[in-house]
Amino acid sequence: MVYPLLKIESVSKIYPGNVLALNNVNINIDDNEIIAILGSSGSGKSTLIRTILGLTALNYGNIFFRNNNYKDKNYKMIRNSVATIYQNFNLVTRSSIIKNIILGDIAKVSSWRVLFNLWPKETINKAIDIIEEVGLNNIDCNKRVENLSGGQQQRVGIARALISAPDIILADEPVSNLDPQTARDILRLIRETAKKNKISVLCSLHQVDFAKNFADRIIGMKEGNILFDKPAKKILKFDLNKLYK
Ligand SMILES: Nc1ncnc2c1ncn2[C@@H]1O[C@H](COP(=O)(O)OP(=O)(O)OP(=O)(O)O)[C@@H](O)[C@H]1O
Ligand SMILES: [Mg+2]
Structure with a gap:
């Protein structure tokens, strides 16, 4: 039996x-x-x-990661994936x-190595490859992020996500602080690197045109309910009117 990567089942959250x-x-959500x-x-x-x-407790329902219920506290598995x-x-x-990118792999490095800043050669090499993948190879990698x-x-944020070789990237409005052209470039980079590395992505966005270009599938939410969940190509004006009216 093939289980979905993530199964969100009858989940309710009441603050x-x-x-x-x-x-x-x-x-x-599939792979x-x-x-x-x-x-x-x-x-x-x-x-x-x-x-x-796993940062917010559910009031009702279950979340399964490859058929492992979160309630069984499989947090290590989730953190690694x-x-x-x-x-x-x-x-x-x-x-x-480079240090910011390497920190993305921290869960897989022993704590004494982190403490003494002794990163495995393999991690450093991975970071250097990923710097190229996200198009930062023209900048000195020792430059401060600020x-x-x-x-x-x-791009550093994307590289930090990629280095842990996750099964899924969760992105909460990753482009809302960027100008429209940079936002498009960043979404294209997330999509291309995710497809190349076989990573699923769940990404919240505020711009419909960005979502249509970026996603295979779009989920529309209103007041805590899912209004639609369909392929990006099948989204109708009618769906969007319901969503934003
Ligand atoms: N910690 C909290 N305590 C109480 N209510 C909360 C808390 N966090 C969110 N809410 C409420 O839950 C609802 C959903 O909020 P949420 O932040 O998930 O929305 P969102 O779709 O991400 O919005 P935005 O587009 O503004 O980021 C809102 O009514 C919000 O006020
Ligand atoms: Mg939000």
Whole structure:
């Protein structure tokens, strides 16, 4: 039997104050799928991503990672298989490009090596290959991240996600702090590197045209509910009207 990479089954999340952020959400994610989540502010996109990361406790339902229930506390497995990319890049800005990228592999390196900054040669070589993959090879990799542009910082963010060889990348509005052209370039890079490395992506976005170009499949959320979940090519004006009205 082939299990989905992730199975989100009848998941509900109620925040204090009786805020129903996720209402009986069901989503299956397979390997090599690029999925965008669209929905207006407060529709539950970040909550969905946080629950998949195990950062928010569910009130109802289950999440399975390759048929392993999160309730069985398989956090190590999840940590090794899931990488994240954030809107504000979440980098150690006073640290170098290469060090930020290597930190993405921290779960697989023993703690004494991390403590003494003794990174395995293999990790360093992997980081150098990935720097080329994300198009940062023209910049000195010892340069501090705080001296890079937003687009370059997000390339470091993508490289940090790729180095752990995850099964899935979760990205919460990864381009909302970038100008439109840089945003397009970054989404193209996420898509191309994910496809090449056979990684699935679940990515929240606010721009419909970006989502259509980026994703194989688009999930529309409104007030904690899934309004539609279909191939990007089959999204109709009618779907979008329902989503944003
Ligand atoms: N920690 C929290 N405590 C209470 N309510 C919360 C919390 N986090 C989110 N909410 C509420 O849950 C709902 C969903 O929020 P969420 O952040 O998931 O939306 P979103 O789709 O990511 O929005 P945005 O596009 O603005 O990022 C909102 O009504 C929000 O106010
Ligand atoms: Mg959000």
